[in-house]
Amino acid sequence: MQNDVIMAGFGGQGILLIGKMLAYAGMHEGKEVSWLPSYGPEMRGGTCNCTVVISDRPVGSPVIRSPRAVLAMNLPSLDKFERDVRPGGLLLVNSSLINRDPARTDLTVVKVPANEIANSLGNPRAANMVALGAYLGATGAVSIAEVEAVVRETFSAKPQLVDSNLLALHRGFEVGAAATGKAVASVAEEGS
Amino acid sequence: MAKKLMKGSEAIGEAAVQAGCRLFFGYPITPQNEIPEYMSLRLPQVGGCFVQAESEVAASNMLYGAAGTGERVMTSSSSPGISLMSEAASYLAGAELPVVIVNIVRAGPGLGGILPSQGDYFQATRGMGHGDFRLLVLAPWSVQEAADLVQDAFDLADFYRNPVMVLGDGLIGQMMEPVEFSSDRQPIKELQPKTWAATGCPGDRPTNIINSLFLDPEELERHNWKLKAKYDAMTRDEIRSASYAADDDYDVLIVAYGTVARVCSTAIDELRERGVRVAMVRPITLFPYPYQAIRDAALRASSVLVVELSTGQMIEDVRLALEGARPIHFHSRVGGMLVTPDEVIEKVECILAGGAAEVSHG
Numbered sequence: 001m002q003n004d005v006i007m008a009g010f011g012g013q014g015i016l017l018i019g020k021m022l023a024y025a026g027m028h029e030g031k032e033v034s035w036l037p038s039y040g041p042e043m044r045g046g047t048c049n050c051t052v053v054i055s056d057r058p059v060g061s062p063v064i065r066s067p068r069a070v071l072a073m074n075l076p077s078l079d080k081f082e083r084d085v086r087p088g089g090l091l092l093v094n095s096s097l098i099n100r101d102p103a104r105t106d107l108t109v110v111k112v113p114a115n116e117i118a119n120s121l122g123n124p125r126a127a128n129m130v131a132l133g134a135y136l137g138a139t140g141a142v143s144i145a146e147v148e149a150v151v152r153e154t155f156s157a158k159p160q161l162v163d164s165n166l167l168a169l170h171r172g173f174e175v176g177a178a179a180t181g182k183a184v185a186s187v188a189e190e191g192s
Numbered sequence: 193m194a195k196k197l198m199k200g201s202e203a204i205g206e207a208a209v210q211a212g213c214r215l216f217f218g219y220p221i222t223p224q225n226e227i228p229e230y231m232s233l234r235l236p237q238v239g240g241c242f243v244q245a246e247s248e249v250a251a252s253n254m255l256y257g258a259a260g261t262g263e264r265v266m267t268s269s270s271s272p273g274i275s276l277m278s279e280a281a282s283y284l285a286g287a288e289l290p291v292v293i294v295n296i297v298r299a300g301p302g303l304g305g306i307l308p309s310q311g312d313y314f315q316a317t318r319g320m321g322h323g324d325f326r327l328l329v330l331a332p333w334s335v336q337e338a339a340d341l342v343q344d345a346f347d348l349a350d351f352y353r354n355p356v357m358v359l360g361d362g363l364i365g366q367m368m369e370p371v372e373f374s375s376d377r378q379p380i381k382e383l384q385p386k387t388w389a390a391t392g393c394p395g396d397r398p399t400n401i402i403n404s405l406f407l408d409p410e411e412l413e414r415h416n417w418k419l420k421a422k423y424d425a426m427t428r429d430e431i432r433s434a435s436y437a438a439d440d441d442y443d444v445l446i447v448a449y450g451t452v453a454r455v456c457s458t459a460i461d462e463l464r465e466r467g468v469r470v471a472m473v474r475p476i477t478l479f480p481y482p483y484q485a486i487r488d489a490a491l492r493a494s495s496v497l498v499v500e501l502s503t504g505q506m507i508e509d510v511r512l513a514l515e516g517a518r519p520i521h522f523h524s525r526v527g528g529m530l531v532t533p534d535e536v537i538e539k540v541e542c543i544l545a546g547g548a549a550e551v552s553h554g
């Protein structure tokens with residue numbers, strides 16, 4: 001069993017951070033993980049992405065050309081990675097910043113208004129956490145409890161940020177779970 | 193110790209510190225800057241010293257001087273910077289100084305690009321600089337293995353009094369994976385006190401002189417054969433390789449090293465699921481090279497596929513290993529482009545269908 005995802009957006013959206021959180025949570029769950037950032041000549045405000053692999057077995061290629069899931073936080077990311085998603089895979093779209101529908105019809109598409117949700121929670125910078133939550137809700141790649149622990153650890157120096165980030169994570173999770181149905185069971189589990 | 197998620201560059205730095213490295217000399221170059229960054233943070237915490245030199249030439253000669261004191265020392269760089277260190281590497285080998293050199297290879301030639309490559313294979317395995325010498329070269333395929341091999345590299349450098357290179361690429365440097373450091377790691381070689389080191393001599397022992405100049409040709413010839421005997425000992429005792437999916441029978445044997453072997457392992461998993469019989473042998477030491485292991489593994493296959501990020505460098509060692517015993521095929525990407533599992537799958541299927549041209553000999 002392997003979950004892999006390319007998370008992409010523009011610099012400053014916290015893409016690399018949520019990728020790392022996902023990898024940490026996977027590791028804490030006892031899974032094999034890898035986190036690979038894009039690196040290259042990039043300009044400030046340019047695009048960035050990372051690939052996270054979470055597997056029951058040692059991770060083979062940390063480079064994934066046809067990921068099982070793509071999280072596109074802005075339009076250039078959707079334009080770049082939509083074509084790469086494995087057929088039948090998952091495409092998460094930040095509908096707050098992306099005003100077009102995906103062209104692919106062979107994917108599970110989940111639209112998450114990540115910025116709007118984060119704004120409504122009073123923490124505009126938590127849009128990345130909403131998106132991470134949506135990914136977890138749609139895939140069940142790692143348990144949300146492990147990610148919660150990582151969030152607490154990540155923000156341990158700024159405890160005032162923990163609650164709003166956890167709230168953002170859960171709101172995203174609900175959107176992802178509701179949109180796919182697949183993970184609804186795990187929502188119930190988490191709620192119990 | 194518990195597993196930590198670490199960047200390859202950080203794991204390399206931490207491994208060096210855990211191995212007792214206290215002095216680091218370097219000069220910035222992408223994609224390995226996280227190594228000196230980490231060392232600049234970490235070494236002062238353990239009573240060590242980090243120096244950012246004015247150039248790679250300076251850094252590598254500082255390395256020479258510091259190694260002469262018997263301290264465990266390291267530098268890291270990437271391809272163009274390593275070329276600038278090649279003169280010092282020759283002096284280090286000539287003066288028999290133990291150092292660890294990390295090369296996070298980027299695409300070339302010249303300044304090239306900053307993305308991953310294996311284009312420095314010849315440079316690493318054929319001596320790196322002028323004169324008749326070799327580096328012991330270790331090629332990790334994961335962050336954990338990078339950490340393990342860096343620690344081993346210090347023991348091997350001390351044991352052979354020879355520079356040891358850890359050859360990685362931008363993927364190893366940049367990616368994060370779980371790493372575990374053993375809290376009671378023992379040296380992998382039986383190490384003698386460094387009685388040769390120049391540590392200041394109050395007159396109670398003969399003066400130690402660190403030097404690579406031998407103007408008497410008879411003396412230099414003896415020195416050359418002494419060095420050769422070390423390389424022979426490495427070839428006898430230090431060869432390392434790993435196999436993948438080779439317990440079952442196979443028709444095609446892949447030979448790949450470093451991160452490319454990771455990509456190939458994914459291709460092998462997918463091919464095996466489809467019933468395609470394929471396996472891999474992965475050199476871990478590039479010098480000394482596992483000729484016999486590759487030959488033995490290849491003789492169980494009907495053909496061999498070499499995959500590397502160069503236009504054809506390691507394939508020459510595979511040819512030496514096989515001496516024509518099996519047809520050799522080749523797949524590569526260069527310039528910073530990466531081989532994908534799909535490409536490897538396609539190539540293997542093409543070979544089995546008889547549609548792939550064998551690499552010509554000569």
